[in-house]
Amino acid sequence: MIRKFRILAAVAVAFSFQFSYAVAQTNADNDGRGPQESLQRNARSSQIAPPGIVAIPAELALSFHAAAVGISLTSSQKLSASFDVSGYSGTFKPTAALHYGHDYEIGPVSCVVSGSSETCKVTVAFLPTLPGARKDALLLLDGTTTLATVFLGGIGQAPLSLVQPGIVTSPVANADYYIYQSVVDENGTVYFLSDNSNAVYSLTKAGVVTQLPITGLSSPHAIAIDGAGTLYIAQNTYSEDIVTYTAAGVQGTITVSPPPPYQPCSTVEYLYSVAVDQVGNLFTLDIECNQIFELEPNGTYVTNAIDPGMIQPSEIGLDASDDVYIGGYDINKLTASGVQTQINTVGAGDGVPPDAAETIYATRYPGGGVAELPASDYSSAIANLDPTASPLGDSVASDGTVYVGNYYNLDKVDRSQGAIAFGEQFSGVTSSVEDVGIYNGGNKSLTLADVTLVSGSAFAVKAGSPITCSLGKVIAPGSYCNVAVTMTAPHAGTFSGTITFTTNSLNTTATAQTVALSGFVYGVYAVASPKSLAFGNQTLNTTSATKYVTLTNDGDLYSAFFGTPVSPSPVFNVGLGTCTAYIPVGSSCQLAVTFTPTAAQTYSGTVTVPVSSSGGGTTPSVTFTVSGTGVAAATISSANRMP
Secondary structure (H helix, E strand, O other): OOOOOOOOEOOHHHHHHHHHHHHHHHHHOOOOOHHHHHHHHHHHHHOOOOOOEEEEEEOOEEEEOEEOOOOOOOOOOOOEEEEEEOOOOOOOOEEEEEEOOOOOEEEOOEEEEEEEEEEEEEEEEEOOOOOEEEEEEEEEEOEEEEEEEEEEEEEEEEEEEEEOEEEEEEEEEEOOOEEEOOOEEEOOOOEEEOOOOEEEEEEOOOOOOOEEOOOOOOOEEEEEEEOOOOOOEEEEEOOOEEEEEOOOOOOOEEEEOOOOOOOOOOOOEEEEEEEEEOHHHOOEEEEEEEEEEEEEEOEEEEEEEEEOOOOOOOOOEEEEOEEEEOOOOOOEEOOOOOEEEEHHHHHHOOOEEEOOOEEOOOOOOOOEOOOOOOOOOOOOOOEEOOOOHHHHHHHEOOOOOOOEEEEOEEEEOOOOOOEEEEEEOOOEEEEOOEEEEEOOOOOOOEEEEEEEEEEEEEEEEEEEOEEOOOOOOOOOOOOOOEEEEEOOOOOOEEEEEEEEEOOHHHHHEEEEEEOOOOOEEEOOOOOEEEOEEEEEEEOOOOOOEEEEEEEEOOOEOOEEEOOEOOOOOOEEEOOOOOOOOOEEOOOOEEEEEOOOOOOOEEEEEEEEEEEOOOOOOOOOOOOEEEEEEOHHHHOOOOOOOOO
């Protein structure tokens, strides 16, 4: 199905859009709404206080060619943003800043005066740090007052190595409200919704949770963010409005109402979901008429019916190419060129955000948690992240971190690293297989240079299934490889190890990512140190100096109790020394050993010390060897003589 309506208001109205945009930006301290919202304010421009200094951008957005992550400033594409500045007296030179400042670099502001106004230009270079859509905004400033905003958009190109299944934590846990949809900005701050408490919260990378002072919400259902940090909120109610909240803390609305010749199926709208792209195009899902609206910054509307039809469309996601993913009891994909297809018949009603590889993260999918549906085959999941969760919503950060609204928790799936916890095992028994691997969340091929296992004897790595991680493996965007890991504990205790994957992630030569391995066996495991006592030559029928053997409980959970040592010969006297009480895990005691030879010969053997446990588990005996030689008095050296 191709796009059905593209409507542009008259030139005069379009100019009014641009003018109100500039005026609203000029008064950012009093009306800091984003540019999309300002476009809708043209009909109410009389409500805006007369401006002082006015800056009108020649373009509302700068769109850059795709560029490699790590590109040098010299090789980067550079575009100029131009502004017509007026309303000042004397001389005036604005300043410029970036909202995020991660993927773009700006030069100084240069202005050319012409009468009572001036044209100011700022050069912007695109230096992407991550693959996929790279959002930001150029701000033209008078001190701290924003005069105008220009969106910046480009696509970074690189492989992105992500460890799966990753590490799941809950930075927000046991909240007194349900957590639904979320969105992540380029600083890593997460904004999430609580439908039942009509609230929006932020979670910083430092872990600080704040409720934003957004009022009047009616069951907020979806949230998006633009390059200037403006939030867009769709609600679970009949409405033509999208609620906005700027980075400056100003609340407003955008009315989404296409003009004729568009003919709606109803007199009302139900804007249930929302997305916004790099250059400020606003996408909304109307479930009253089952259609997608796109509102461009210049006032143009594009309307698409959801066709092929689907049951209960409820969420939309947007990729770097402006392809829209519509989730419900099915999943449709609407390309930027207007072609719509049904790509999945299982559906995902609570979230379909895509990553840089155009993989969809589908909620409530078979297998639990969030399913990865790759662009190579959207009908089949390649993995399930946070599988024990019951998602009410999800989002994917630019670095591949996944956030899951899980009722009273906000779960975080960190894929920069990994961990496999085998938990309790049994000595000598091989565990079930645990898979761990690398997923390419970027848009360029990923090459696996090395896989290294560092551990004791407890862990083993074998070929994975269905795609094993072999050296030199080239992993396409949205694909993955696995290794199979098992644990076979030789005795009681705790065990740890690591697997390290080395790749060309983010166009580097050697990016290393580590997976921590752990497991334990309850029981006592005593270790002797030293493992061998050598008494050397000793005069017949005399007793040597006392030597000591340290016994350490290297088991897990239970304390060790040592029984009477069994000596290989009466000439070796082994006493319990300090080992007369229970020895906790990690603690030690000492046995006392002497040698009293009765014949001119060499003696040797193994001492066995029985071990019992305070609570069960394995209790192997501990052993160490002893040796010495009995000699006549005439041959004894002074070094071995008793004082």
